[in-house]
Every structure is written in structure tokens, then in C-alpha cells.
Amino acid sequence: MRYELFYWPSIQGRGEFVRLALEQAGAEYVDVARESEAAAMGVPALMRWLQNETLATPPYAPPFLKAGDRIIGQTANILMFLGPRHDLAPTDEAGRLWAHQLQLTLADLVAEIHDTHHPIASGLYYADQKPEARRRAAYFRKERLPAFLGYFEGVLERNPRGSGHLVGYTLTYADLSMFQVMMGLRYAFPRAMARLKRELPLLDALCERVSALPRIAAYLASKRRLPFNQQGIFRHYPELDAPPARKAKCGHKRGKS
Amino acid sequence: MRYELFYWPSIQGRGEFVRLALEQAGAEYVDVARESEAAAMGVPALMRWLQNETLATPPYAPPFLKAGDRIIGQTANILMFLGPRHDLAPTDEAGRLWAHQLQLTLADLVAEIHDTHHPIASGLYYADQKPEARRRAAYFRKERLPAFLGYFEGVLERNPRGSGHLVGYTLTYADLSMFQVMMGLRYAFPRAMARLKRELPLLDALCERVSALPRIAAYLASKRRLPFNQQGIFRHYPELDAPPARKAKCGHKRGKS
Numbered sequence: 001m002r003y004e005l006f007y008w009p010s011i012q013g014r015g016e017f018v019r020l021a022l023e024q025a026g027a028e029y030v031d032v033a034r035e036s037e038a039a040a041m042g043v044p045a046l047m048r049w050l051q052n053e054t055l056a057t058p059p060y061a062p063p064f065l066k067a068g069d070r071i072i073g074q075t076a077n078i079l080m081f082l083g084p085r086h087d088l089a090p091t092d093e094a095g096r097l098w099a100h101q102l103q104l105t106l107a108d109l110v111a112e113i114h115d116t117h118h119p120i121a122s123g124l125y126y127a128d129q130k131p132e133a134r135r136r137a138a139y140f141r142k143e144r145l146p147a148f149l150g151y152f153e154g155v156l157e158r159n160p161r162g163s164g165h166l167v168g169y170t171l172t173y174a175d176l177s178m179f180q181v182m183m184g185l186r187y188a189f190p191r192a193m194a195r196l197k198r199e200l201p202l203l204d205a206l207c208e209r210v211s212a213l214p215r216i217a218a219y220l221a222s223k224r225r226l227p228f229n230q231q232g233i234f235r236h237y238p239e240l241d242a243p244p245a246r247k248a249k250c251g252h253k254r255g256k257s
Numbered sequence: 258m259r260y261e262l263f264y265w266p267s268i269q270g271r272g273e274f275v276r277l278a279l280e281q282a283g284a285e286y287v288d289v290a291r292e293s294e295a296a297a298m299g300v301p302a303l304m305r306w307l308q309n310e311t312l313a314t315p316p317y318a319p320p321f322l323k324a325g326d327r328i329i330g331q332t333a334n335i336l337m338f339l340g341p342r343h344d345l346a347p348t349d350e351a352g353r354l355w356a357h358q359l360q361l362t363l364a365d366l367v368a369e370i371h372d373t374h375h376p377i378a379s380g381l382y383y384a385d386q387k388p389e390a391r392r393r394a395a396y397f398r399k400e401r402l403p404a405f406l407g408y409f410e411g412v413l414e415r416n417p418r419g420s421g422h423l424v425g426y427t428l429t430y431a432d433l434s435m436f437q438v439m440m441g442l443r444y445a446f447p448r449a450m451a452r453l454k455r456e457l458p459l460l461d462a463l464c465e466r467v468s469a470l471p472r473i474a475a476y477l478a479s480k481r482r483l484p485f486n487q488q489g490i491f492r493h494y495p496e497l498d499a500p501p502a503r504k505a506k507c508g509h510k511r512g513k514s
Contacts, residue, residue, distance in 0.1 A: 115372070
């Protein structure tokens with residue numbers, strides 16, 4: 001079966017978590033909104049499904065996946081559908097729920113990352129919410145980012161299989177999504193992430209391992225992989241990242257002045 | 258099996274979605290953090306699990322559910338676990354994914370509701386982010402709230418079974434969660450919700466139906482149901498609600514002045 005993925009054509013966004021799973025699965029799929037309107041695809045095709053008022057199971061927003069006559073929405077739900085079909089999730093219920101639980105926690109983190117640059121409204125430009133974004137991003141970097149990443153590092157550490165993967169012995173969609181979140185964070189917050197690097201050796205190793213998977217490596221080098229940019233979830237605004245390191249001056253104590 | 262639910266003891270919060278499912282299921286459960294510390298329960302018991310560094314599948318945050326020797330985190334994931342066991346989800350895969358997709362969309366809405374009063378940081382008091390909250394809440398009321406609720410009203414309308422439920426013929430956990438979100442919104446944004454009421458007849462009817470379920474009615478009337486308050490997800494700050502209706506003055510046009 002050829003899957004049809006529907007997502008905005010110019011950003012990685014939440015669609016990228018699905019793309020990575022489809023690529024690693026070697027699944028046949030078409031990224032509909034990136035195809036030509038002349039071929040009845042492109043954004044108008046996405047909008048037709050989104051605005052189709054006869055659809056019994058309408059998605060609220062992209063991404064959604066068409067698999068035969070089924071339409072499945074919500075990123076984590078799509079991955080839960082794909083996982084067992086493409087050897088990207090455990091086959092037992094406990095394992096499947098655990099992989100999904102991690103995916104939902106990643107989804108929470110992704111929403112918080114998005115809101116660092118859009119703390120007031122998705123419908124407004126970044127320029128219209130800059131002071132609020134600075135404030136939110138500062139808390140995010142100091143509190144939320146280390147808490148979330150420390151949690152996932154701990155999950156890798158505690159995996160009873162010691163496999164270097166988040167769940168069980170082998171790769172799951174949760175590993176692919178974790179990789180994507182780490183790549184995005186390094187793009188968006190290079191200074192904050194550099195400072196956390198030493199505390200996250202297992203996450204680092206996971207990223208290396210995922211990016212070296214032949215199918216993922218081929219995908220990342222292809223034109224199908226959109227570059228990070230300033231329209232997606234992960235955006236690099238230097239003013240939202242940690243301040244540049246300053247050299248300590250002689251005779252100055254670091255601390256409250 | 259007696260389930261153990263772990264959630265903060267003084268708020269409905271995300272734990273309430275699980276409580277409603279357990280109550281409607283007639284399941285035996287203990288709300289651990291609300292029990293006595295003398296009986297080795299209370300918040301310290303919750304913290305012991307949350308900080309247990311030997312746990313192979315640690316939850317990131319409450320709520321989490323202990324079912325035998327399994328610990329399951331993430332609200333929607335817990336409901337997906339409970340659904341098929343207690344006749345609160347369809348038995349076929351397509352139905353299960355659809356119910357879960359709706360639950361995840363409700364989770365997105367719940368996160369946005371929370372951020373109307375905490376747009377900068379969960380770790381700060383509301384008083385420390387009031388101007389930002391006013392701005393975020395205004396956009397939420399105008400754009401997000403009608404979009405989300407209009408979507409769910411549409412789902413009820415299009416249900417091919419015409420059952421008045423979100424999924425298929427009968428009640429699912431998604432209906433219970435939808436009820437909770439509507440109750441919370443009416444508490445938090447009474448004026449905004451009153452203005453939307455006419456457009457949401459099917460959601461209104463669903464709420465009536467859920468609140469009349471004998472087990473839910475008994476639960477809502479019991480001490481187990483915590484009242485809404487100003488510490489949970491749904492908080493009533495009049496300044497974040499729609500402005501009071503003003504009587505039109507004679508000779509004044511309503512519009513831009």
C-alpha cells in the first residue's frame with residue numbers, strides 16, 4: 001500500500017516525525033502537499049481533506065496519513081499505527097504502551113519548544129510577541145529543557161536491555177522522534193544545548209546511531225529532507241538561546257553582584 | 258485488580274480524565290495521594306514513584322496508573338490502556354485509533370487552556386504573568402476555543418451512527434473527557450462559553466447525557482469529586498474571560514469607534 005502523508009510542504013514540523021518513520025520503514029509514500037497541483041496534489045489537496053465536511057473521522061490539523069480508505073490524525077497516533085506494521089514498535093502491549101508514552105512526552109516537549117517563540121498565539125508573527133518569547137524561552141532553557149532531556153537520558157540509562165535505545169532491544173519510532181527533537185534543539189538553541197552536552201552522553205550516542213542508519217542517512221542527504229528554517233517548530237532566534245559565554249574577568253567572583 | 262491512581266491530591270487536573278473513566282467503569286481504585294500518609298500513601302507515596310531511580314519505565318509527571326506491576330503514564334495513554342478493558346473504547350483497531358485521536362486533540366486543547374493563565378512558565382505564579390495571560394487568553398477565546406469546540410461539535414454531527422457520542426454507537430472515554438473539558442471551560446470562561454452555547458447544541462446534549470450516567474452522577478455528587486479551584490488547569494479569572502456584555506446605547510453603532 002502506498003501511504004499518503006499530508007503536511008505543510010515548506011517545514012519539517014510535526015510531519016517530520018512521520019516522515020522519519022516512513023523513511024526508516026522503507027515504506028512507499030507520497031508527501032502530497034509537496035507534489036504538483038497539476039497532478040491534483042499540493043496544498044489544495046491537503047486543504048480538500050481538511051475542509052471535507054463529509055468525512056466521518058476528520059483530522060483537526062496536519063499531519064494526517066491516508067492509508068487505504070482510512071485517515072489517521074495526530075502525530076503520535078499515526079506513529080502508533082505505523083509502528084507494529086513496520087517493525088518500529090514492540091509487539092507486546094506493555095512495550096507498545098511504553099513507546100507511546102515516551103512519544104507523548106516528546107509531544108509535550110515539542111509543544112513547549114514551539115511556544116518559546118509563540119507564547120501568545122500561533123496566529124501572530126514572532127515579531128509581535130518577542131518580549132514574551134524572551135521570557136518564556138529563558139524559563140524553558142533553565143527549567144524545562146534540562147528536566148525533559150534529563151528524563152530521556154535517564155530512560156536510556158535505565159533500559160534493562162542496555163541497548164542504547166529508548167525501548168527494549170531495538171530501534172522504535174520513539175528513537176527516531178528523539179533524534180529529531182535533539183537535532184531541532186541543537187539548531188534552535190545551540191548554546192544552551194552545548195552547555196548540556198556533557199550531561200547527555202546517551203542521547204548523543206543515540207543521535208549518532210540514528211543518523212548512521214543507512215535509510216535515515218540517505219534520507220537526510222536527500223532533497224526530501226527539508227532544512228530547518230524559521231517557519232517551523234524549531235527556530236533559531238539567537239535572542240532566545242542562552243547568552244554567549246563571557247570570559248570571567250580577573251578578580252571578579254561569579255555570582256550575584 | 259485494584260488500580261492505584263497517582264495524581265496531585267488537591268486539584269482535578271489531568272488526573273480527572275482518568276478518574277472519570279475509572280468511575281464510569283466501576284473499577285476498584287485508590288486515589289493514592291489523597292489517602293493518609295500514615296497508611297504509607299499521600300503525596301510522599303506519589304513522590305517515591307516519581308523519584309524512584311530504579312524504575313525501568315518512569316513516568317515524566319503525574320497522572321500515572323499502577324496496574325499490578327505495571328506503571329503507565331500520560332493521560333491519553335492511561336485511557337487507551339483502560340478503554341478496551343472496561344468497555345470504554347471500540348474493540349476494532351480503526352475505532353480505537355479514532356477514539357485516541359480525539360483524546361489527543363482534547364489533550365492539545367487542555368494544554369492551551371492551561372497556558373491561558375500560565376503563558377510564560379508553569380513554575381511562576383499567575384500574578385507574575387498577568388499581562389501575558391490577558392493577551393494569550395484573548396487570542397484563545399477568539400480563535401482557538403471556537404475552532405476546537407466547533408471541531409468537536411462537527412465530529413458529533415458527522416458520526417455516522419448518529420448516536421450523540423463522539424465515537425460509534427456508545428460511550429467511550431473520549432466522551433467522558435469531552436464532558437470534563439466542557440465543564441472546565443464553563444467554569445473558567447463562563448461568559449465566552451455562554452456566547453458560544455447556541456453553536457454547540459450537540460456538545461451541550463453530550464454533557465447532559467454524561468452527567469446523567471448513574472455512576473458519573475454519583476461520582477459528581479460525592480466527596481471524591483474535587484471542586485474546580487484556582488490551582489488546576491481550569492481557573493476562573495474574570496479578567497481572562499470575555500468582557501461583560503454591554504447594553505448598546507441609543508444612536509450608537511456597534512463597531513470601531
